[in-house]
Amino acid sequence: MIPTYYYVALGAIMFAIGVIGVLVRRNVLVTFMSVEMMLNAANLVLVAFAFARQDILGQVIVFFVIVVAAAEVAVGLALLMAIFRTRQTTNVDDMTLLKG
Amino acid sequence: MELAVFAITAAVALTGAVAMVLSKNAVHSALFLLLNFSAIAVLYLLLRAPFLFAIQLIVYAGAIIVLFLFVVMLLGAERHEEGADTLGWQQPTALVMGIGLLAALLVVALGGPLGAPAGVAEGYGAPEAIARALFTDALLPFQVTAMLILAAIVGVVVLHLREQQRG
Known part of the structure; x- marks a missing residue:
């Protein structure tokens, strides 16, 4: 049986890579992908803890997180397309105005 | 045996994650993210979560990645970021802070009493x-x-x- 902290360490490393991706990359789509990877790292840790405690509710939480992530991606990508229509860019450094 | 599967899958997941952040082309980033999501789905199987394995493959590896690829290709955003950074000090600072966060997370993750469960309960993780x-x-x-x-x-x-x- 694999110790739980192996999974927690893997989730921590993936989360940190996601944070670095959000902060370093300037393509807004890659930034968004990094956010998705951070969600996945947290999901992995939740499932690992659910397994360690033998509590099925941890897996139910992950199910809800995946549903919210799917809705978030749909709305977020629609927003990105709206921004691209008006500003013709996917570089976060060029998005400096709140008005369209 | 289980440990070998975990080690290989974890290596694939980390490779996908690092390559996703590093690759210049956004289409390649999306495909490396798909590799990462699939590796996590295998880890869900190791953690006795077959329902989440299926959901991960259908929703993340299926729907979300396809949506990302569609938008990347529609916007023509796959070319790499040209031009100088407007904040020159931001990227090195972000890298240092990210590594600091990783160190703090690992200290917390490896410090706790987080051993493996004594045994798997009957019917744990079943879709019912x-x-x-x-x-x-x-x-x-x-x-x-x-x-x-x-x-x-x-x-x-x-x-x-x-x-x-x-x-």
């Missing part, structure tokens, strides 16, 4: 158990989720309607 939890303990969040998805659908449609009216 998840369904029972969803429709008893988590019934209210489950119904709120339906409202959330409806709101997301309406939001996406409204965003596109306003664009069409404007242009």
Whole structure:
């Protein structure tokens, strides 16, 4: 049986890579992908803890997180397309105005 | 045996994650993210979560990655970021802070008493158990989720309607 902290360490490393991706990359789509990877790292840790405690509710939480992530991606990508229509860019450094 | 599967899958997941951040082309980033998601799905199997394995492959590896690829190709965003950074000090600072965060997370993750469970309970992780939890303990969040998805659908449609009216 694999110790739980192996999974927690893997989730921590993936989360940190996601944070670095959000902060370093300037393509807004890659930034968004990094956010998705951070969600996945947290999901992995939740499932690992659910397994360690033998509590099925941890897996139910992950199910809800995946549903919210799917809705978030749909709305977020629609927003990105709206921004691209008006500003013709996917570089976060060029998005400096709140008005369209 | 289980440890070997874990080690290989973890290596694949980390490779996908690092390559996703490093690759210049956004299409390659999306495909490396797909590799990462698939590796995590295998880890879900190791953690006795077959339902989440299927959901991960259908929703993340299927729907979300396809949506990302579609938008990347539609916007022509796959070319790499040209031009100088407007904040020169931001990227090195972000790298240092990210490594600091990783060190702090690892100290917390490896410090706790987080051994493996003594044994796997009968029927743990079976889809029936998840369904029972969803429709008893988590019934209210489950119904709120339906409202959330409806709101997301309406939001996406409204965003596109306003664009069409404007242009």
